[in-house]
Amino acid sequence: MGTICTFYITIGGVKAVVYTDVLQTLLMFGGVLVVVILCCIGLGGVDKVWAIADRGGRIQFFNLDTSPFERHTLMSTMVFGCYFMVSTIGFNQNAFQRLASVRTLQTSQ
Helix, strand or coil, X not given: CHHHHHHHHHHHHHHHHHXXXXXXXXXHHXXXXXXXXXXXXXXXXXXXXXXXXXXXXXXXXXXXXXXXXCCCCHHHHHHHHXXXXXXXXXXXXXXXXXXXXXXXXXXXX
């Protein structure tokens, strides 16, 4: 696998790496979608999955509890979301490499 990757990077440069990342991302999203669909079919449909999740106490929207010991609250999700976005966009080596290796921001996105 290393030889194949070295070969196509040598031939296509960083552009080949960017396109490979896009293909890999599409395959991963497609795989997750297939798993979700198969699980919903296997359990009897989306209504059945929703009922099971509701029965287990997993359906919860806008939990405004301010306790830091509560697992998922609106505040903890917002704080973690901001931290995650800054670390992913601002300090991620892959994002910087994509931006630095192509001509425009649109191409890197």
